[in-house]
Amino acid sequence: MPEKAKELLKEHGLRKTFGRQQVLIYFRERSTAVSHGDLCKVFPEMDRAALYRIIQDFEEKGIVHKVPDDEVSVKYAFCASSCTAEEHHDHHLHFKCDACQETYCLPEQETPKIYLPEGFRANSTEVLVHGFCKACA
Amino acid sequence: MPEKAKELLKEHGLRKTFGRQQVLIYFRERSTAVSHGDLCKVFPEMDRAALYRIIQDFEEKGIVHKVPDDEVSVKYAFCASSCTAEEHHDHHLHFKCDACQETYCLPEQETPKIYLPEGFRANSTEVLVHGFCKACA
């Protein structure tokens, strides 16, 4: 994976713009998932609509992935590795702290093998564990 | 578990109103999760705000549970059994079909044991499996 945001954008077929670089760097430096609203607070000078489009482009190109959430809005986190527009490979667990409300990606953990009822075919599995994180426990 | 919607409401400390009975019966008869928007379509004669409040009351009292979703809005499904206002016991899997977009509860399946990094403490686990359901496979 390229070190520079610039290269990462290029690699995923996106033009290197100021906004995208800022947001990409922010995602890379975080271990927890953020919503669109969160990003608006982090980048108050950026346009809301532009942020929606940046997130959307990043998700389509495999730079960030959706993290299912039980609050109102979806969250996003930086893709672990090797995700492309064709396929995401973020088969790791997510952990949401009931105290600080942060959602962590836990990439060391593989998703467990799930056995489905007859007739169901699985493509991918999302796991969201609730509890207290290291900082809040 | 009581057979009648009326009794179920009473058991959870909610008054038996027409709207609540309708919605409760609807939830009981479904095997897939629905959003507020879905309910509005099913009950176009009911007030949006009232539906929000019904869902909220049901969730608080342990009649339905939230199902994390990767779309815009949260979904809800009927509680398997014995959930109360104090504690939900819906530790089953959810399955979302990539074709028909329905989210199923898979109550036969126990959630797998998850091993977390040092310092993290789990309370509950939500699993959302993506793939093709029986009807679409």
Place this chain on the structure above:
DNA sequence: TTAAGTGCAAAATCTTTGCAAATGT
């Protein structure tokens, strides 16, 4: 130069809230 991205404004949705009228116990 020209295809793509941004900023701004407006529309469309979604969610919450307050309060008078209706309903359940």
Place this chain on the structure above:
DNA sequence: ACATTTGCAAAGATTTTGCACTTAA
């Protein structure tokens, strides 16, 4: 009769869209 719930209307948030202007390649 009294507390709760509903219906309606308004406000607040969130998300999407269109289009002129700017920027990247």
